[in-house]
Amino acid sequence: MTIHELEIRNLLRMAKEAQSRAYAPYSRFRVGAVVKGSSGAYYLGCNIENASYSLTVCAERVALAKAVYDGEREFDAVAILSDSPEPTVPCGACRQFLSEFLGPDVPVICADKEGEYTVMTLSELYPYPFLPKVLP
Numbered sequence: 473m474t475i476h477e478l479e480i481r482n483l484l485r486m487a488k489e490a491q492s493r494a495y496a497p498y499s500r501f502r503v504g505a506v507v508k509g510s511s512g513a514y515y516l517g518c519n520i521e522n523a524s525y526s527l528t529v530c531a532e533r534v535a536l537a538k539a540v541y542d543g544e545r546e547f548d549a550v551a552i553l554s555d556s557p558e559p560t561v562p563c564g565a566c567r568q569f570l571s572e573f574l575g576p577d578v579p580v581i582c583a584d585k586e587g588e589y590t591v592m593t594l595s596e597l598y599p600y601p602f603l604p605k606v607l608p
Contacts, residue, residue: 475549475579475591483508483551484583490516490531491553497521503554505531507539510546515539532566536573547574550594553583559590561597570594571601 483506491504496519503519517535521528532552539547550570554560559582562570570580576595583589 475581479508479549480551480581480589480591483514483549483581484553484587484589486514486516487531487551487553487583488587490518490535491555492518494518494531495520498523498525501554501556503531503552503560505535505550505552507532507535507547508549509539509544510548511544513539513542513544515542515544530563530566532562533569536569540573545573547578549579549581550574551581551583551589553585553587553589555585557584557586559584559588567594567598568601571598571603 486506487504491502494502496502498521505517507515515535515538517531519531552560561582574594578594579591580597581589581591
């Protein structure tokens with residue numbers, strides 16, 4: 473996993489842009505995410521809440537779904553940020569969703585409201601995913 477500082481800052485800038493579109497009237501926890509496809513394309517997403525909370529969709533799932541819809545199947549990085557004072561990591565459902573498409577060494581950049589971040593691989597973040605290879 474090697475990702476350069478300039479690319480990290482670029483990803484965080486786009487995640488911040490995506491965050492500005494978040495629909496979070498209930499929690500007020502606005503999240504933005506961006507996935508970088510191996511093609512070089514970037515896909516932005518924001519969280520979209522629903523009055524029926526279980527129907528809320530997280531920013532990283534929105535971004536990845538957009539990418540997959542556009543035909544992207546290989547990814548180089550993911551960045552997530554929110555207004556939290558701590559770096560925002562993907563929830564469990566998003567970790568599983570990401571593991572379907574991202575390799576274990578793909579960097580996941582998790583940032584706080586000040587833009588301070590930590591970088592870890594998907595396998596560090598989610599060491600035991602449920603993968604298609606276990607299905608009959």
